[in-house]
Amino acid sequence: EPEVTQTPSHQVTQMGQEVILRCVPISNHLYFYWYRQILGQKVEFLVSFYNNEISEKSEIFDDQFSVERPDGSNFTLKIRSTKLEDSAMYFCASSEANRVDTGELFFGEGSRLTVL
């Protein structure tokens, strides 16, 4: 069964360092997302991506964050200069349908980022 895969599963970094989280969405899906969950809090939307551009982003997704799909398969989230409060589980998701009112999201298992 097709699945969304994420790497690394866990990354520890020093504050101020750049981090890249990688995702391989399901191959025939067209819509890609990043969500995150800070320990003990709700899952929060970061960004959605379609047709090689950002379609929507949240207030969390500031200039320190960027996404790209460099090679048609990988979908990456870059945090330019990590802060302590960026420590969270980051989930990549993809969907086939073009609207969340028709399409379920398929999530990866997450990348746990710990910023020291």
Add this chain to the structure above:
Amino acid sequence: ILNVEQSPQSLHVQEGDSTNFTCSFPSSNFYALHWYRWETAKSPEALFVMTLNGDEKKKGRISATLNTKEGYSYLYIKGSQPEDSATYLCASNSNSGYALNFGKGTSLLVTP
């Protein structure tokens, strides 16, 4: 209601018990309500996507209902089994955008 709220926060039932959880969501500009099942160390897995008021969906022993006018959804599990133990997440989309607004989840533990 501005946020998605779920209750109870956690639930412990015996194998064979039936149970239900509640999700409250903003009813204005409602588009969709999603339920996900999230087992520890795995990825959240979609159970239902619901859009129509009065809609009821079923998958095996799990079913869900939707009231978009008052902004709530119920998830029912009939005859709970230990493998049903997981966190059940509810999320809504209240505009024409892409972002899902999640609740904190209901953590279910089913013991034999």
